[in-house]
Amino acid sequence: MAAAVTLAEVIAALGGDLHGEASTRIERIGTLQGADASSISFLANPRYQTQLASTAAACVIVAPALAEAASARGAVIVTSDPYLYFARLTQWWARRVRVRAVPRIHPSAVVATSARLGEGVDVAALAVIEDDVQIGDGAIIGAQCVIERGAVIGAATRLAAHVTVGFDCKIGERCILHAGVVIGADGFGFAPNAGRWEKIEQLGAVRIGNDVEIGANTCIDRGALDDTVLADGVKLDNLIQIAHNVRIGEHTAIAGCTAIAGSTTIGAHCTIAGAANIVGHLEIGDHVHVSAATLISRSIQKPGLYSGVFPFDDNASWEKNAATLRNLYSLRQRVLALEKKNSS
Amino acid sequence: MAAAVTLAEVIAALGGDLHGEASTRIERIGTLQGADASSISFLANPRYQTQLASTAAACVIVAPALAEAASARGAVIVTSDPYLYFARLTQWWARRVRVRAVPRIHPSAVVATSARLGEGVDVAALAVIEDDVQIGDGAIIGAQCVIERGAVIGAATRLAAHVTVGFDCKIGERCILHAGVVIGADGFGFAPNAGRWEKIEQLGAVRIGNDVEIGANTCIDRGALDDTVLADGVKLDNLIQIAHNVRIGEHTAIAGCTAIAGSTTIGAHCTIAGAANIVGHLEIGDHVHVSAATLISRSIQKPGLYSGVFPFDDNASWEKNAATLRNLYSLRQRVLALEKKNSS
Amino acid sequence: MAAAVTLAEVIAALGGDLHGEASTRIERIGTLQGADASSISFLANPRYQTQLASTAAACVIVAPALAEAASARGAVIVTSDPYLYFARLTQWWARRVRVRAVPRIHPSAVVATSARLGEGVDVAALAVIEDDVQIGDGAIIGAQCVIERGAVIGAATRLAAHVTVGFDCKIGERCILHAGVVIGADGFGFAPNAGRWEKIEQLGAVRIGNDVEIGANTCIDRGALDDTVLADGVKLDNLIQIAHNVRIGEHTAIAGCTAIAGSTTIGAHCTIAGAANIVGHLEIGDHVHVSAATLISRSIQKPGLYSGVFPFDDNASWEKNAATLRNLYSLRQRVLALEKKNSS
Known part of the structure; x- marks a missing residue:
């Protein structure tokens, strides 16, 4: 984090009602417990309300119901959804401190002459961009990424270091792919042949919508015949396995170390907790929520929370x-x- | 997928009995459901037989028992094992559309002068090949791979992007290693010493047989004293952990996110479903099959299917x-x- | 392994009481079962005592209680902790056979002029070191690593190939990070907003102490506001997920494929077996041990061993x-x- 701002600047950028001194200087964003006199903090979960009295924060973001209680101890910003306000504050903060250099193609990058790069594309050191790749305006390709032939990267999408995007795969706009992500490796498909395995070449690709985020070292395999598809707004954490021909609906979020086996369809607005596993060829409807480390072995149409794990004990x-x-x-x-x- | 072929060309390449018009043009391979009038499809699983009537496919690959029923609706290729025929069709198709460029050592690759490269080896951009590496004829080293000193890569083996092959490790012929694979990182070995951990240097290597496929971001650790060994024909999916001194028998297939702990031996012709875990120092015999997300905590000699997972519920x-x-x-x-x- | 040593040299380097011929030549370290007449072996686990009679090893490292029995069959080195002696023998052996070349910055590496590199730092081919990075004396940066701006790498720390260290993250001294490790990707944080997910920018970093080892393709996310912290001596295996704001105490060891969810604190001297999962916002005390594949869903203060897994069966x-x-x-x-x- 970096240079200070005033509460007036925060309000100007993000809105909200300020109760307190607009010239108060803020140097960092903190939790209620970790905040100091130069911090802005937030109270989103009523469970932490008791921390309100003891926090050292210069300003706390609260919901209207808590405005009065919070004002007693110092500056507050009142907003209908403090957690969302906090999210936007972090976005505004990050834009301020992570000033991008002027976009450039690093001279060490290996860019095919047939690749088509939009306006303001930034390609970091030692990235490889193969034949016939298309990269949209303002996209950022991290150090040592490999974008294979014919792949498409949408505008304003950002790839961290060491990302692999396989041939013919398509990534939408405003996506974030973290380090080590592998898009478009072969799906795991073999035909048995007298005790051996005969490879089924994976002839599909991967199609990823807009505003998708994919965590570090997560793998999304290309389809066998049709494509593997992630809809707009899907969020995947680290070390997730998405097998061939999986389809994931809009705004579904999946936590780390989860595996989705081949040809399973997952609906929109689902949440799947960490280390869950969903077997292949299932249909999971919209608004289905799966607990951590649960194995889903049958299709689920009814929205709700599903769990299945042996309770631990001594x-x-x-x-x-x-x-x-x-x-x-x-x-x-x-x-x-x-x-x-x-x-x- | 690309340029059209005729059924006559398919038959000439792969055999089978054609019932129908040999000049029919095929532009893609599809599932029964996804096929259109330019598609060739297949029926391997009797469960999908009802889709035979409604598919738009120009031609369907079927077993003899279904030849008559299938012929009623259009061209068919009759073969004793339609799924195997389909696998070979995908292989033939992939060879046609993924025409390799003339092999070359990309000028940006860093290749040690002491490395010995066979005939027709292709080394992609920014790959690193260290001292005393041996690479067999026709092998393909992907962009940004690192092949450490003394490693051996067999003929016709293909490494995708970002693969790491550790020093002194040996990969057989006709293997496929997908992006992000790590062969030969140190096994996890420490001796306790007054509350701290003292590293046990891992002095073994990894030896991988022929026709082995390894999925994206999978890790196979080097042995502590002896080697970690994968026999011929082993198939590993993505994000699998193979610990030090594991031995896996011929033609065993393991699905994604499975972990095999140290010094366990797994027999030949086993299948292990996704997210299974096998603890260390076990002996698993031949033809053992393990269900998804099951923890195997004792040795198994008897062939069969083994399961153990809490059934999920609301x-x-x-x-x-x-x-x-x-x-x-x-x-x-x-x-x-x-x-x-x-x-x- | 390489050139032979005499038992006299071993004793001179590592101590212990030699019973037998000091001029005996040793060419390798082996298990009791795998040893030949040029091997040195060790007996740490009484379970393997029966192998003592049959081993072909030239010399066996044993505890005082077994000195007499072991001497009957050949040379022995007697020491109070044979397993620790073995660990140190492997370290001494590895130093002998893995002679480092003279450190140098490989000409293909891309090193920012503002980066500050200590004495004897070795940077391998095609590594990227961004602005304002600090690297301590004697550190080794592997091929194709990416060290982002402002990151700090401590003295004598070694990064294998393809490691990513995110901006502003700090790695201590004498650490080992294996291939594909990702330090400092964004934590998985989003605020719900009318059915969509609003990104919470992750403004913290990762701080890693001294003598930490991190396995291949393991991911440690940066904190949301505060840092994610690993204390001195922590050992992590491969393919582990450490979420944002996790804190792990000194000398805790975690086996492969385990996931620790956000904001959980784990004490010192814990051991967590493979494929375990610990949900978020928990407090796990010191000296807590968790069995393989167990989900920890509540805080644990009491030291002990905790388990929870469905027993497998046919x-x-x-x-x-x-x-x-x-x-x-x-x-x-x-x-x-x-x-x-x-x-x-």
């Missing part, structure tokens, strides 16, 4: 319960027998 | 069942007491 | 038990009813 308790579980069916049969006997 | 049901599970052992004791009482 | 048994489990709560209610009836 190891001794777990061992006894897990051993019993291996005979759970016979335990049920014994209960049935008892019930029958008791009812006779 | 969250409310799961919460009740999971809470009960934490007292499963005492529930069993209560059933025992009831049985004793009832039998007395 | 698929038929699992199906019956899992189906019963989905009605476990009602089974418990039925047992309650039986108990009530029986006691009346």
Whole structure:
């Protein structure tokens, strides 16, 4: 973080009602607990309301219901959705401190003469851009990215370092791909042949909509025949595996280390927590939410929260319960027998 | 996909009995559902037989038993194993459309003078090939790969972009390593020393057989003393972790996000579904199949399918069942007491 | 492994009491089973004591209690902690065989003029070092690493190939980062906004202590406001996800494919087995040990071993038990009813 701003500048940029001194200087954004007298903070979750009294923050962003309580201790910005205001504050802050250099094609980059680059495209050191690639206006290609032949990168999309975009794959506008992302590796497809595996060449590609963010080292495989598709606004965390021909609907968000197996369709506005797994060839509807580390093994049409994980315990308790579980069916049969006997 | 072919050309290349017009032009390979009048499709799984009537495909590849039914609607290619025929069709198709340029060492690649490259080796932009590396005839080294000193890459093996092959590791012939693969990072080995960890240097390497395919961002660690070994025909999907001194037998296939812990041996012709985990120092025999997200915690000698995962449910049901599970052992004791009482 | 040494040289470098011929030549380090007449081996785990009689090793490292038994078959080195001695032997061995070339900045590396490199820093081919980076004495930057602006790499730290260190992140001294590691990608933070996700820019960084080792393709995200922090001596295996604002205490070791969600704090001297998952905003105390594939969903203060995983079985048994489990709560209610009836 960097140079100070005044609350007046914050309000001018982002709106909200300021109760307090507009000339107050802000040097950083902090949590309520971590804030100091040069910090602006926010209260979005009522659970943290008790921290309001003790925070050292120069200004706190709050909802109208808390305006009075918060004003008692110093400057406040009142807004209908403090968390959203905070998100926009971070965006405004990042734009201020991460000033981009004038875009340029670094001389060490290897750019095919047949590649078509838009206005203001920035290509960092040692990136490779192959034949017939198209890159939209204002896109940023990070150091040592590889954009294979025929791929398309939309305007204002940003690739961090070491991203691979496979041939013929298409990335939309305003996307962010973090370091190590691999788009368009071959899907995992083989036909059995007398004890060996015969490769099924993956002839589809990957199509990614606008405003999609993809976390570090996440992999999205190309389709076998048709494409693998991510709709607009999808957000993927790190180390996620998206297999061939998966389709993910708009504004669905998936946390780290989750795997979606081949040909599964996931609806719009879903959230899938970390380390969940969804087997192949399923249909998951809109507004389905999956808990961490849950295996989804059947299609789900009904919106709601779905879970399935063995509750952890101290190891001794777990061992006894897990051993019993291996005979759970016979335990049920014994209960049935008892019930029958008791009812006779 | 690209330029059209006739069914006569398909038959000439791949065999099979054609029922229909040999001059029919094919522009793409499609699923039964996705096919159009320029598509060739296939029916391998009887489950999809109902799609045969409605597909728009110009030609469908079928087994002899379905030849008559399929012929009623248009051209068919009859073959004993339609799925295998389809696999070979994709291979033939990919060779046609992905015409390789004349192999060359890209001038931006950094190739040690002591490296020995075979005939027709292709080294893409910005690849690094260190001292004493050997690369077999016709191998393809992708953009920005790093082949460390003394590594060996077999003939006709293809490395996608950003692959790392560690020093002294050996890759066989006709292998495919997808983007971001790391072969030969250090295994995770430490000796405890008064509350700290003392590194055990990993002095082994990785040895990979022929016809092995390894998915994007998968990691195979070098052995501690002996080597980590993958036999011929092993197929690994993306984001898999193979720890030091693991040994995997011939033609075993492992789906994405699976982890195999150190020194475990896995037999030949096994299949391990996605996100499974196998703990260290186990022996898994041949023809063992493991379901998705299952933890294998003991050795398995007997061929068969093994599973172990908490069934998911709506969250409310799961919460009740999971809470009960934490007292499963005492529930069993209560059933025992009831049985004793009832039998007395 | 390379050129032979004598047992006298081993003792001179690492100490221990030699019983046997000091001029014995050693060409490799091996397991008891894999050793030949030119090998030195070790016996740390009493479970392998039976292998002592049959090993072909020229010399075995043993604890005092086994000195006599082991001497009967050949040379022994007696030391209080054979496993630690073995670890140090591997370190000494690796230093001998992996002789570093004279450090140099490879001419193909792209190093900003504002970067400050210490004495004896080695920068491999095609690495990118951006503005204002600081690199300590004797550090090694691998081929095709990207060190973004303002990052700090401590003295004697070693980065393998393809490592990304994000802007403003700090790595301590004597660390090892394996190939494909991503430090400082954005944490996964979004505010909901009318069905869409609004990005929360991640304004913190990553701070990593001394003597930390990080496995291949592991990702450690930058903090949202404060930093993500790994204390001294932390050891992470491959393909691990460390989310934003996680804090990990000294000398905690985490095995492969584990995920730690955002803002969770993990104490010192913990061990977390492979493929475990720890949800966000938890506090895990010191000396907590977590079994493989376990989901930790609540904070843990008490030291100990914690587990939670469905025991695997042959698929038929699992199906019956899992189906019963989905009605476990009602089974418990039925047992309650039986108990009530029986006691009346």
